[in-house]
Amino acid sequence: MKTTNLNTNTIEAMFKQLKFNFGGTITKASKEYILDIKNEIGNGNIKGIALQGGISYIEFDMAFSDDVVVSVDTPNKNPIYFAYCSEGSLGHSFGANEKKRTLENFQTGILTSQLGDVNKLYFNKNERSKITLISVQTSNRTKANGKDNLKGKLLDTFFNEDAKENFVYIGSQNLKIAEKIQQLNAIKQKGIVGNLLVQGLVHVILALEIQQHAEDKHRQIPTGSLTMRDMELIKKASQFVKNNYHKQLSIPVLCLEFGISPSKLQEGFKGMHGRTVAEYIREVRVLKAEELIKTTDLNISEIVYSIGFSSRSYFSKIFKEKYNCNPKDYKDAQKVSPISA
Incomplete structure (x- = not known):
């Protein structure tokens, strides 16, 4: 020692x-x-x-x-x-x-x-x-x-x-x-x-x-049914979503990938992120879209498909819910040059 x-x-x-x-x-x-x-x-x-x-x-x-x-x-x-x-x-x-x-x-x-x-x-x-x-x-x-x-x-x-x-x-x-x-x-x-x-x-x-x-x-919050192994799998599943946001992700896909039941997957995501699995996947994609709007020349349609969505109108809806601004206006605002004193 x-x-x-x-x-x-x-x-x-x-x-x-x-x-x-x-x-x-x-x-x-x-x-x-x-x-x-x-x-x-x-x-x-x-x-x-x-x-x-x-x-x-x-x-x-x-x-x-x-x-x-x-x-x-x-x-x-x-x-x-x-x-x-x-x-x-x-x-x-x-x-x-x-x-x-x-x-x-x-x-x-x-x-x-x-x-x-x-x-x-x-x-x-x-x-x-x-x-x-x-x-x-x-x-x-x-x-x-x-x-x-x-x-x-x-x-x-x-x-x-x-x-x-x-x-x-x-x-x-x-x-x-x-x-x-x-x-x-x-x-x-x-x-x-x-x-x-x-x-x-x-x-x-x-x-x-x-x-x-x-x-x-x-003792206001129950400890839940997750084991230590389950919690480790939830952590890995969360990182998997972050790394593969552009793929077709779902509860069955994640359950198969990590060998965990749907109920435990949902419980773990709610405990770790305060969101359901679907809500977390959506959140990761919208955050990535905001980053791409700011840092690339991709148009909105290209960004929508690159993050795993198939509907531009649906993407615009959830983007506006999060940022109180539609994605096109947000992208146009990035083109505004700073005013020199």
Whole structure:
């Protein structure tokens, strides 16, 4: 077993320590750090970015060659960690002696040490794990600018200064968070635009984790009948739709492709996307059409057929429902040149 100790309050210092322990190559784009690792220790990458309001986003997408423990100490900060497991599993404990808990595929976790204990993360040998950690610093509580801002609400909900035990919550499975993390990884923009997009999605993920905690606590939402295997298949089916939007897609086609029943397919899409299968396919196509209108010289009819629709009038109807503008007017608006001062 390999143990790595991280003792730092900054993303930059954390990645320097990760590189010292795991090797690899660090690249920095805007405020994001990426450590690519391909050696005897493991294969994959670790990403991290510091956001506004004392929030940091870290993602492990790694397969280690041995059991690995990452011991994280953030002096005087006492962060609240919001964890999500997209693939594999993650073990966690506070210090060496406290009970170890495991976050499985699609599960959420909220972790904070009231006593300032070290957070220990456990990665299994030869297991591909994709783990998201969003940390919110809890130092300077009195400077949180009131209880109405995000940090103030998080502190009041998950951090009791008088508590004598650490706070640990391991939630039920959540497919919606997996979708948002996919969107986060798909961001191509750099600089201020990329940072704003990341910041926005990280806040959405935080909101979904907090919502999950509230629903689990009050048991307002049934867990449904989906198994872990079913949820993984729903994730793959969703990506299949995104990659094959131009093909003739339907519930029978997806059920045959992924070996899942129609009822479970519908349940999974409603849970992950808040839409039926047909609605999701339509949404993916309309989004792609909007992209093609903006970035290509294809006319509307060519775009309609290229995204898998056969009726231009039907496409115009659903496009207008989404954007409150018919596609021809939208395309004509793209030709307007900016006015110089």
